[in-house]
């Protein structure tokens with residue numbers, strides 16, 4: 001059963017088409033890797049899916065009840081502590097007060113930040129902040145998890161650490177996933193489908209992610225490991 | 231603040247008092263009482279029950295005006311900051327209220343509402359509200375869009391958006407607005423009371439003036455200054471401290 005379906009989506013910024021008659025279906029529990037050159041519209045597609053921008057034409061059918069969104073920046077509210085940042089999304093979900101504290105300490109333990117719950121975001125390192133951001137997305141038990149280059153600002157070692165946390169979570173979760181990344185090696189092992197966005201409606205979909213085939217395609221298209229492209 | 235800067239402040243204060251004293255001696259006490267005589271009159275007045283009664287009346291009026299202006303200005307500013315149509319709709323009224331000379335509002339309000347508390351509160355509220363409104367609206371308008379996105383993605387309620395995003399984000403401009411509102415509030419209140427009431431601080435100013443009681447007149451002026459100082463110290467101090475705590479991240 002489709003979790004979300006985008007039908008004939010059109011969206012232009014300043015007269016420049018980003019999407020034109022674009023179609024995408026995501027099944028419940030499906031995990032989609034989203035690759036493509038910078039500026040091709042990956043973040044915009046996540047925004048469309050999350051309902052943050054309405055399409056200018058076409059329709060979006062959605063059964064999504066709860067979205068977890070991990071932005072490229074950690075995007076924690078600077079005037080709230082780590083604990084309060086997590087509490088806020090639980091409140092928004094209507095979670096009763098009694099169970100919140102337990103959920104939060106469980107989620108923080110999951111990202112190894114039990115000791116940091118009363119710190120403010122400016123007291124966290126980049127990696128810690130992004131871990132809180134992951135915890136915030138996990139804690140509400142989303143049925144659709146949107147990841148927009150969640151680790152791109154971090155160094156290799158942190159990337160691996162956080163990648164492991166994400167793997168752990170995905171192992172236990174049934175959530176559908178759309179994962180934007182600049183690194184096929186980071187994202188392909190965690191996903192089952194891959195969509196390579198290209199300008200001018202040339203996007204290409206791969207089922208059962210075969211890393212070799214996808215890498216070969218990316219190479220042919222001039223989209224190197226960093227997906228710099230044309 | 232360094233000791234040196236404090237000394238400059240003190241020097242300014244002393245100069246002001248000295249200037250006052252010299253002017254009073256030159257012009258004669260009928261026109262301007264000396265600081266000492268003003269202080270004496272002030273102490274004498276403060277011993278009378280009547281003084282406190284008039285003060286209380288003014289304080290209540292000020293409280294109503296500040297509360298209504300802050301709450302309504304804040305609410306309208308929050309809405310107008312998010313909805314451009316509301317902003318444009320309110321724009322002519324905002325312009326009118328910020329441009330019209332206060333004394334004209336007093337004269338008109340006296341025609342409509344007669345003399346007394348309702349008129350004073352009405353005028354003070356009308357003239358204070360735009361400052362709160364404009365600062366709130368501009369603050370909300372300039373909130374980074376990424377926070378709006380966060381709130382949408384995680385489906386924050388309106389209450390959550392207001393308390394967890396809008397208010398903390400606009401707290402700097404809001405603090406500025408509150409300073410303005412408190413200081414201007416007393417000034418407008420006294421103006422309205424001088425012209426159109428039978429009680430309160432402003433009425434006593436007018437009274438002392440028509441009785442040629444110079445010391446008492448300046449004692450009341452001193453009182454109005456003390457109210458502003460009191461507001462700045464006890465109300466704005468803690469508010470700004472709280473807001474600064476929010477802003478430690480900057």
Ligand SMILES: Nc1ncnc2c1ncn2[C@@H]1O[C@H](COP(=O)(O)OP(=O)(O)OP(=O)(O)O)[C@@H](O)[C@H]1O
Nearest residue numbers: 013014018036037038039040041042043044045149
């Ligand atoms: N709000 C907006 N207003 C105008 N143009 C926009 C807006 N958002 C995105 N764009 C444009 O749409 C295009 C796609 O942007 P998007 O952020 O989706 O790219 P991306 O694929 O995520 O790139 P990157 O890999 O660099 O993050 C860009 O050309 C960008 O300039």
Ligand SMILES: [Mg+2]
Nearest residue numbers: 042043044148
């Ligand atoms: Mg992007």
